Amino acid sequence: QVQLQESGPGLVQPxxxxxxxxxxxxxSITKSNWWSWVRQPPGKGLEWIGKIHHTGSTxxxxxxxxxxxxxxxxxxxxxSLKLTSVTAADTAVYYCARVSGDYGWxxxxxxxxxxxxxx
Amino acid sequence: SYELTQxxxxxxxxxxxxxxxxSGDKLGDKYAYWYEQKPDQSPVLVIYEDNKRPSGIPExxxxxxxxxxxxxxxxxxxxxxxADYYCQAWDSSTAVFxxxxxxxxx
Numbered sequence: 001q002v003q004l005q006e007s008g009p010g011l012v013q014p015x016x017x018x019x020x021x022x023x024x025x026x027x028s029i030t031k032s033n034w035w036s037w038v039r040q041p042p043g044k045g046l047e048w049i050g051k052i053h054h055t056g057s058t059x060x061x062x063x064x065x066x067x068x069x070x071x072x073x074x075x076x077x078x079x080s081l082k083l084t085s086v087t088a089a090d091t092a093v094y095y096c097a098r099v100s101g102d103y104g105w106x107x108x109x110x111x112x113x114x115x116x117x118x119x
Numbered sequence: 120s121y122e123l124t125q126x127x128x129x130x131x132x133x134x135x136x137x138x139x140x141x142s143g144d145k146l147g148d149k150y151a152y153w154y155e156q157k158p159d160q161s162p163v164l165v166i167y168e169d170n171k172r173p174s175g176i177p178e179x180x181x182x183x184x185x186x187x188x189x190x191x192x193x194x195x196x197x198x199x200x201x202a203d204y205y206c207q208a209w210d211s212s213t214a215v216f217x218x219x220x221x222x223x224x225x
Contacts, residue, residue, distance in 0.1 A: 036214070046154075046162065046205055048214035059212050062120070095161060103209040105152045107173065109161040 002027040004096050004110035012090075012117050018083040022096030022110060029077045030054045034099035036106060037070060037081045039092040047092075051099055052079050086117045121210035123217035130223040131196045139220045141189040141206030151189035152207040153182060155200075156219075162205065166191060198224050 008020035022035070029035065036051040050060035052070045060068050064083070072079040083090060093114050097106040123143045131137035141151060151169050154162035164173050166182035169189065179194045189208075193200055201224040206217040 038214075038216075045219045046207075046216040048216065051214075061213060100167070103212075104150075105164050105167040106154070106162070106207070106214075107164040107167075109163070112161050 002032075002098060002108060004098065004108060006094060006096050006110045006113040008113060008115070010114060010116060012086055012115060013119055014087055014117055016086055016117075018081070018086050018090060018094075018115055018117070020081045020094055020096075020113065020115070021078050022080070024077045024079075024098075029072065029074055029079065032098050033101060035072070035079045036097050036099050038095045038097060038106065038109075040095070040112075041089075041092045049081065049083075049094075088117050091115065091117045121208075121213070121215050123206055123208060123215055125204075125206060125217040125220045127218070128221045128223065130225050131193075133198055133224055134195055136192065136194045137196055137222065139191045139193075139204050139206075139222065141191070141217045142187055143189075143208060143210075143215075144187060146187050146189055146208060147185045149184075149208045149210065151182065151184045153180075153189075153191045154205045154207065155202045156205065157202045165204075193222075196222075196224055200224055 003025045034051045037049040052058045067084045069082040093112040095112045097109040153166035155165045156162045169184040170182045181192045203219045205219045
């Protein structure tokens with residue numbers, strides 16, 4: 001079955017850019033419609049960041065839209081997240097997940113990766 | 120922006136039935152989804168499209184959604200069900216999560 005795995009730096013400098021990659025295993029990224037990023041600050045709830053279609057179409061959370069870019073690399077079966085001008089408030093576990101349909105459920109999820117914003 | 124409201128915590132005795140609510144404006148007109156998250160683990164889908172159980176999710180998990188409230192019910196609660204539970208819905212092309220409910224099985 002499909003599995004997802006996040007990768008990227010665990011520490012980012014304030015005002016820098018957070019960059020993460022999600023690799024899809026066990027299936028083609030073009031077989032499912034949308035792929036998404038969700039984050040969870042330590043001890044807090046889940047926040048949706050955005051999603052990307054395998055054709056490259058994107059939708060973002062309006063609260064983050066000015067700082068977020070999600071892209072897809074079909075040749076590597078990966079999609080990625082870039083978040084600019086980060087602050088300590090962006091410290092969180094970042095998850096990637098598959099979206100069922102256009103507006104469906106998130107399943108499966110990656111194992112998550114903690115990104116800390118600190119100097 | 121759209122908001123989903125959950126009680127911060129709920130407790131239940133083993134073997135009993137517990138319900139966790141999720142409130143949002145006209146939530147019944149949308150699909151509600153529920154996720155279970157145990158400490159240091161990723162969320163796991165337990166209910167989709169209001170009341171459907173994914174393969175592998177025990178029958179003791181059920182869901183409903185009407186009016187402004189979606190409800191996750193766990194019947195015959197087991198100690199292993201102790202976790203955080205999050206509801207989720209889509210509004211204006213945005214995925215919205217509830218704040219989460221910590222379920223304690225005492």
